[in-house]
Amino acid sequence: MSIDGEAIRLHERYKRGEVSPVEVARAQLGAIGRLNPGVNAFVLVDDCVALEMARASEARYRRSEALGPLDGVPITIKDTLNVAGWPTRRGSRTTSDAPAPRDAVSVARLRTSGAVFLGKTTTPEFAWKGLTESPLHGVTLNPLDPTRHAGGSSGGAAAATALGLGVVGIGTDAAGSVRIPAAFCGVVGYKPTFGTIPLDPYPAAFWQLPHIGPITRTVADAALAASVMSGAFGSDWTSLARTSLDNRLSKQPRLPKLRIGVPAGLANHLDPVVKRAWEDALSVIAEDSSIATVEVPIDESRDIVGALYGLGCAYAASQVSEEKRADLHDALLEFIEPVQRLTAEDLLRLQRRREEIASQLSAILIDDVDVLLTPTMPCLPLRADAPAAAAADWFEWCPFTPLFNLSHGPAVSVPWHSEGGIFPIGLQVGAAPGRDGVAIAAATMIETLGDRRRPARSRASIHVG
Template sequence: MDVARAQLDAIDRLNQGVNAFVLIDEVLALKMARESEGRYRRGEPLGPLDGVPITVKDTLNVAGWPTRRGSQTTSNAAAPKDAVSIARLRAAGAVFLGKTTTPEFAWKGLTESPLNGVTVSPLDPARHAGGSSGGAAAATALGLGIVGIGTDAAGSVRIPAAFCGVVGYKPTFGAIPLDPYPAAFWQLPHIGPITRSVADAALAASVMSGAAGSDWTSLARTTLGEHLSGQGRPSKIRIGVPAGLDGHLDLDIRNAWDDALSVIAVDTPVSTVEIPIEESRDIVGTLYRLGCAYAVSQVSEDKRDGLHDDLLAFIEPVKHLKAEDLLGLQRRREEIASRLSALLVDEIDVLLTPTMPCLPLRTDAPASAAVDWLKWCPFTPLFNLSHGPAVSVPWHSEGAALPIGLQVGAAPGRDGNVLAAAATIEALDARRCAAGSRTSGHVG
C-alpha cells in the first residue's frame, strides 16, 4: 500500500509539465495494492510482479477504462474487458496506476495529439519524449511505474526509450498476443515493456507472453520464458554493425556511438555487415501508412473534422497505391527478412545500431518533422519488417548532455540473444558511469 500511495503522490508532483498520463485511477491502484499486500502477509504472492506498479499505453484495453488512442474521434466509454496481455498482468498481481499518452492512433514517432497535447522527455523538457509510446517512456523515466506497457509497429517502444534514457523491449512478433488483433497493419505491431533495466523488461514480457486464441499469429509461439532460458545461446555473442552508419548519424550520436563501440569491442567480436536500412524503413513506412489509412477510414464522417491534419497528410502518399505496388513491397519485405534472418543465424548473433540517429527532437521543431518522422527514424523499422526481437538500452558517454539508445536486434525467436547482449551493454554502461562518478563526479 505504501508503494502505491507513494507512486500516486509522485505522479501528482512529477507529471506536471511532462504530460505522461491521460488517466490516473487512484481507487483501483489502492485496491490492487491492498489485495497484493494481503497476499504477501499470507505468504501467498502470485509471483515477481505481484504488487509492482505499472502503466498502460492508451492503445490497449483495460477493463473499466476508456481506450481513446489519443483521438478526439474515439469514445469515452469504458472497455468491457482487458486485452490478453493486460489480463495476464492483472492475474500476476501487478498494480495498475493509469494510462499513458500516445499520438492519435499511435501514428508517429512523437507523442502529441489534439486530445492530449505534447509529452516531453524528463531528461530535457524542451525536447520530445518520442513516440508513439512516449507517455510510457516518460513515466518510467520519472520512476512512475516500474513497467510501462507500450506498442511498437516501427519503433514505438524503442524510440521513446532512447529519447527518455530507459530500456525498451520489442519481443519477437507473436510472442505477446495482440488483442484486438490489428488486422490492417501488415503484421508490424508488437506489444512490449519499457523499464529501467533489461531484467525488468524480460520479466514483464515473459508474463505477458504465450499463445491466445484471439491472436492467430501467437498460436505457434512458445512462451518467452523458454526463449530466455539460455539453452542454445552462444557462449560468445557475435555482434554485427551495418556498413555506412556514419552517414546517418548526427555528430552527438556519432561521438557516443564511437565511444560505445570502443568499449563493447574490447571483449566482443564486432563485424561489419551489409543491411538495406533505408529500403527496409521505406517498406515499413508504406505498410504502416496503409494501416493508419485504414484506421482513419473507420472514423465516421461526422467525426472526421476531429482528426489531426498531420495524420491526414501522413496517409496521403498511399491513397493511390496499386495491387502491383503492394505485391512488390511484400516481395521485397520477405526477401529482406529472409536475408537478415540468415545473417543473424549463420554469421552473427545480434545486430547493433544506435536506436536513433539524432538526439530527441526539440518541441519547437517545425510541424513537418512530425509528418516526416520516418526520415529521422531509419534503424528501428528493420525489426518490425523481420519480426525479430529488438531492445533499446541507454548508453552514457562522459561529458554528453544526454544518453543515447543502443539498439540490439536478432532473428525471430532469439530473444535470449538480444536480452543477453543488452544486459552486457547495460553492465558496461553502469561500470563506466560508476568509474566516471568516482573520478570526475559527473558522467553524462
C-alpha cells in the same frame, strides 16, 4: 554479471515486510501528482483502482501467497490497450470515452500476475508517429530535458518510467514506438519476437508490424514483464506458433564470444553527437565481442515499413465516421494521403521485397553474427518547438528501428552514457525471430558495460515513499 531488476527487488522487500504494496502505491500516486504536470505522461490516473489492487496484493503477501515477482509492482499501460473499466481514447477526439468492457489479453495476464495498475499513458492519435502529441491530450515532454520531445508513440510510457513512475510501462511498437521513446528518455525498450505477446484485438490491417512490449529501467525488468504477457491466445492466430518466454530470460548464460554485426554505411546517418557516443560504445563493446560489418538495406527497409504502416493508419482513419472525420489531426491525414495512391502492383512489390529482406537478415543473424547492433536513433530528441514537418516526416529521422518490425525479430534498446555526454543514446540490439534469449543476453552485457559510466544522477528509481 547483470543488473538486478527493480521488480524482483521490490518483490523481495514485500516478502520481508520492509515495505508494503499499499505504501508503494500511495508513494507512486503522490509522485505522479508532483511530476506528471511537467511532462504530461498520463492521460488517466485511477487512485481507487491502484489502491484496491495494492490492498489485495498486500493481503496476499501477509498470507505468503504472492502470485509471483510482479505481485504488487506498479505498472502503467499505454492508452492503445484496453483496460476493463477505463476508456481507450488512443489520443483521438474521435474515440468514445466509454469504459472498455474487458482487458486486452496482455493486460489480463498482468492483472492475473498481481501487478498494480497506476493508469494509462499518452500516445499520439492512433499511435501514428514517433513523437507523442495528440489533439486530445497534447504533447509529452522529455524528463531529461523538458524543452525536448519524449519520442513516441509510447512516449507517455517512457517518460513515466524515466521518472520512476511505475516499474514497467507497457507500450506498443509497429515501427519503433517502444524503442524510440526509450532511447530518447534514457530507459530500456524491448520489442519481443512478433507474435510472442498476443495482440488483442488483432490489428488485421497493419501488415504484421505491431508488437506489444515493455519499457523499463533495466533489461531484467523488461524480460520479466514480457514473459508474463507472452504465450499463445486463440484470437491472435500469429501467437499460436510461438512459445511463451521463460521468466528467467534475463538470466541467460552469457555467450562466450558475442558476434556482433554492424550495418555498412551506418555512420552516414548519425548526427555528430550520436556518432561520438556510438564510436565510444563500439570501442568498449569490442573489448569483449567480435564486431563485423554486414550488408543490410536499412533505408529500403525503413521505406517499406513506412508505406505499409501508412496503409494501416489509413485503414484506422477510414473507420472514423464521416461526422467525426474533421476531428482527426491534419498531420495524420497528410501522412496517409500518399499511400492511398498505391496500386496492387505496388503492394505486391513492397511485400515481395519485405520477405526478401527478412530472409536475408535472418540468414545473417543465424549464419554470420549473433545480433545486429545500431544506435536506436540517429539523433538526439527533437526540440519541443520543432517544425510540424519534422513530426510528420518522422520516418526520415528514424532509419534503424523499422528493420525489426519488417523482419519480426526481437529488438532491445539499451541506454548508453558516453563520457561527458549530456544525453544518453540508445543502442539497439536485434536478433533473428525466436532468438529473444540471445537479444536479451547481448542487451544485458551492454547494459552492464554501460552502467560503469552512467552518471549517478541519472540512476532513476521507483518512488517508494
